[in-house]
Amino acid sequence: MTGKNMIKRLLALLLLASIGAMFASLLLAYVPDTDLNFTARYYAEHTAADIGAANIVTAIIVTYRGLDTLGEVTVLFLASGIVGLVLSFGRKQNTTLRNLVPVGELLTTASQYLAPIIMLLGVYVFVNGHLTPGGGFQGGAIIASGMLLLLLSDPLKRFSHTLIATVESFSGVGYIALGLVGLVLAGGFLDSRILPNGVLGELISAGAIPLIYSLIGLKVGAEFSSMLTSLSETEDL
């Protein structure tokens, strides 16, 4: 047993040493740029005028590389869907619930007050995504942690699957619809310049970015929530 384990470890070390050698030569050959390359330079110079977003990363995520972000949102959608599928795999639908450990009064009360605040924070993060660090993904994650809190405080309280699914679908379909509007009214699919750019640094600016990022935030929040509820609702055997 241990002998076999030793061999396995040695082999792993040997292989990873080789991979490490590759990494090392990448590292040794790496010379940091002294100046922005032409892609980055374009973003630095044109984002403000093109998109009107102060946060260039947001501009890239929502507009320039919007298709990636759509894909990313889809990954979450897919993951939450499959988590649901996996957990129901090979099982007949049954409704019996496990016995639950009673939860402390403090947690219940606290979460009732805290959760809305956390969720509000999430909304703030994604609405301001084009101005400050943060955006739909971070905001969505924060919203989901609010949900998590609720889930922890009262596991019996089933989140309305319909609600989550509706938010999920609404934000998803809305996101695509906005993208289509871009295709029709502006330069292409997911072009955020369907609304005026406004003044750099103001809340209502950067075209449709706040709108899109909000939808992404909702979507991400809904996906994470759906994953968490699926995981929490798996029945015992």
Place this chain on the structure above:
Amino acid sequence: MVSALYILIAALGAAFFLGFLKDGMRATAYALTLAALVFMNFISAGWVWVFVVDGAAPVEILTSGFPPPFAINLRMGLTEAALTLLVNLSGLLSALYLKDVLLALGRRSMAVLLIAVMALCGIILTRDIFNLFVFFELAAIATAGLILLSEDKRALSAGFKYMIVAQAISVLLLIGIIFSYHATGTLNIDGMAEASTELKTGASIAFFLMFIAVVAELKPFPANGWALDIYESAHPAFSAIFSAASGAAFLFAADKLLHIGGAAWFPLATGIGIVTFVAANLLALPQTNDRRLLGYSSIAQTGLVLAVLGQQDILGDRYLFVAGGLLFAHSIAKAGLYWLSGLIAGRELPDWAALRSRPLLIFAFVTFIAMLSGLPPFPGFYAKWELARLLAGEGRIALLALILFGALLEAGYLFRWFGYIIKREQPAQRVACTPHKLAPVIAAVVAGWALGYLWGDLSGHANLLLAVPLLFALSFLLLEWLPAWIKNTLAIAGMVAFFVLTYAEYDPLRLIFSVIILIGGPIIFLASYHEHGRRIGFYPAAMLMYAGLTLLIRANDSFGFFAAWEMLTVGSYFLILRGKHSEPHALSYIIFSLGGAFMILAGFALAAQGAPQFDLASLSLLTQPLAPWVFILLALGFMTKTAAIGLHIWLPGAHGEAETDVSPMVSGILLKAGLFGLIVLLMTMGKQQLYGIELTHVLLWIGALSALLGNLMAIFEEDAKRLLAYSSIGQMGYAVFGLALMNHLGWLMALMFVINHYIYKSMLFLSAGGVAKRTGTRDMYRMGGLITLMPLSFIATLIGIIAVSGVPPLSGFGGRWIFYNAILSSDVRLPMVILFFAGPIAFLYLFRLIHTIFLGQLKDEHRKLKEAPFWIILPQMIFVVLLLVFAVAPGLALRRVDTYLNQFFPEGGLNWAGTTISSNYGYWNPVAIMITVCVIFGSLFAWLLFVNRKAQKVKQFNIVFAGERPYRPETTHFAWNFFAPYRKALGFMVQPFVTRFWSGLTDLLHAAADLSRRLYNGNGQTYAFHFIAFVVVVYFLWTGV
């Protein structure tokens, strides 16, 4: 046309929208899913139309209104359109197939399916490397989800194993991407390709990591255990997508990367691809689970296309034609086979015998394995041809050899499987057919044939699907519902009509062959009237063989010749497989034949020196050092068909076990294809030398040994049909010998053998078959005394053996006479002596046919037998007449050939004066001989009757020879082991050395495969090890080189 973006938008929109639907509205959700898929197909098909018909230029699609590299762009060109159509179609058909499952699992499963298809389209369309990564991840996650559509609980662990490897892959991919970005300043694929001086050197680790990650998704050997587990356990409809669509998308991704890395990286792709191709096919050999077997085959085919991607430097503008041909053939066939597997209840290969109750599904299966094996008229065939000629033209012989070797392995297990279907016992559980599961299979069949037509059209060669003989053969597929006798009449009428219409086009040499095929074939078909019912499967197979034979003699160029060769091979294989116990023999036949065909392909490819095809006549223009190698390859290929010694082991079983009317077809007619090939070869290339060895000399020896050993093996045979089969080996040996003499008379003798062998071997097989039909056995020692009951069969056999043994007065003697003359005019002594020995040996075994079957005591159980059926006797009587006519007037056929041969061998022709034929060494007057022999025979016979008028009859059991103690029932029969004394003396020569060699070889391959597939121990962690080790080993091999 609508922007290709709508493919992605439609799928995503539908997937997201599904969430609005309540769980109870599953039917609506399913309808929405199908609608989205239909729309996606519509877009792809529309674009294919735009590019193909209107010849439009590729379209760049910008997203978010900015040009690349600042925003992600997509591209829609012909390749993308075709590939997305493939992906979308397989998605749609699988969705149809999955109806029950999707409805049971609900909208989430439908969303996952939609996104899977979308992600694969995205991989194909995108021109941004990081976007490619995102779609990769989507595809990977969706794959992990769709594996769960299976009811097989093991799918769960397969999915987990996949995710482990996918994680490792994506880490490497990301590192590669970010460092490539750092090197080039862009994420756009075309931009990278332009900017990357460093990546193009072939030494860049960044590019290596990206590339190896993409390649890892193509399931390279040995880092592919996870994929096999998925194939085995996933729902077949998903495996169809996974094999057909995912494979295509990831291959295209690899192609995009090669676009960045440039020619320096091509060898890497080829190396990984070819190793995977050969290894996966080898490991598939011992596999018994159908889906896992298909998985191995999928992996192999993907490897092959990857290898082709690495050859794009020499493929030039044929690159898409070749890669596309292989890819589409594989995708459609594999999807079709997976869909089929969902209809079969059992998971072992022989369980597929259930298909036998559905001829349509058998046809589908045949279509699919023919596509996978690269047989005409499917795209893979044209692609294989192009690939071979371009590889050979560039001198990449080793690669070509490996490809052909792998393809042979693959054909081996696919046809073995087909043998199970046709021959194994049908399982209790029937094929479960519902319309929505049948439709995808049929769609795949239709697509396969349509692409066959398309590829034929694009090939630049004659489109095989427009060749009249082939169309005629295929039309019998549509006529399968008719009774056999109508189809038989149609077949005869068609062949004769074709001969009448075309006979003026043949030169005398080809005329002989065309008469044998197109007139001789119908004569044998007369015997087929004896069969009743519909005889499903017989006519398409037989007519395919005849179509191939006809096209073979009509072919002027290398391509047409090779295509015809493959057709006749496949047709005859199906025909042979019909015999009751012929499963193993048909398999060895097809393997040897395809092996031979691949040699011919390689030979032609070498000879073409890069040209698409060439006139067969221009083989004569080849020079050293190429010429002898071409000669060897072609000669070996042809000799697999003539069953030259060493390559003969398939023949006895294949011919002996075939049906009564099939044996004469495959023996009397099919064997001539090999001779025809040799004739063409020798006629054009003549004598060739390799390292000072005269190659025709080698042929001479092969011919002589075949004659001797074939005959020797025949004398120890107890089975009448096998005896005749062995005798064919000997007879073909004579013909090869004659051709190899390379003089006028030798050739004349070979042609004489062509005609004679057709007549008497067909006749003997028919009479042996007729007797076997009546007695219910082919073992001669179980027969005896049938002369009175089956006089006509007796006469046919008697005439036949007189003709075969080459004694006067029949045409066999003419053959011998020409043969002795030919030898006298040549200076090879030793093989000549061997051949002389072979003559009397032939007499020994022929004698048994008469002696054991027709003479001697009648068996009790045979007392009530009748003569063989009319339709089996009729052609025999025709042959008797033909033999007599040919014996008296050989000039009818040979005189024109003799003159024709003058242009090749002006020396040593025969003189034809009246009924007398004379050579430098003597003369032969067939008419006089006939009269003389008849007179002598008649008077001797009369005298015999007179002398024996008082002969005493003896009791049957009054046996006086009882030297040995009988220990098996058959040993009590005097005719069993008739030539035991000879066996004691000569037995060492007929030890099955050759059989042992070949079965040893296959056993070795099997054992090696069985051992090495233990590599896939099922542990996900080991698979991760495999992947890392794969990366490391490839890296060191690559940088070491």
Place this chain on the structure above:
Amino acid sequence: MVYIAMATGFLLILIGFYGALTNRNLLRMIVAFSIADTGINLVIISVGYLPGRTAPILDTTVTAAAAAARIIDPVPQALVLTAIVIGVGVTALMLAYTLKLYEKKRTLDIAKFTELKW
């Protein structure tokens, strides 16, 4: 500084791989992969970092006009955001699989799930 971060990133990847290759517990394998994911993020960010520059967010100190000379490369950051989200999606999926596998066999040992092989 960049080199230190990048080297750490690479080491984290290797550590993650090593953990995944040597721990037979499914959950530990997933933990190991999430470490590797963190490592890769670190590597990507290091590649985009330019010494002495600030975050790619425009404000009063970093004006649009001066941005090209003041900010670091924003592209890798955008990529890492995507990578993080994808990573957590995959992790969630693997966890769900683990739960199910455990339910099936009552073990987390990967070597016990070898019914598919050869």
Place this chain on the structure above:
Amino acid sequence: MSGLMTAMTAVLCIAMLVAALVAIRVLGDKSLPIAILAAGLVSLLASVLFLILASPDVAMTEAAIGSGLSTFLFFFVLARIRSWEKGEREYDGEKHD
């Protein structure tokens, strides 16, 4: 300034590596919850490092998703498996009694 940053980076990196080694059981044979926490710590430290590397967006995401949510996910699953294990043991116990 830059020297301080470098020093901080170095300390962070060493801490991350140690935490990572703990998580994969090379340093000490720690229980699964510790391993998960250690992995979460790696992620959290990484987000600090991202801040130093002038990537606040990434830092936020890594903190919220990488170290926050996924650690939760791990514990969710772990807790579920633990509860099954416990149920199993109780069941076994009953059987033996």
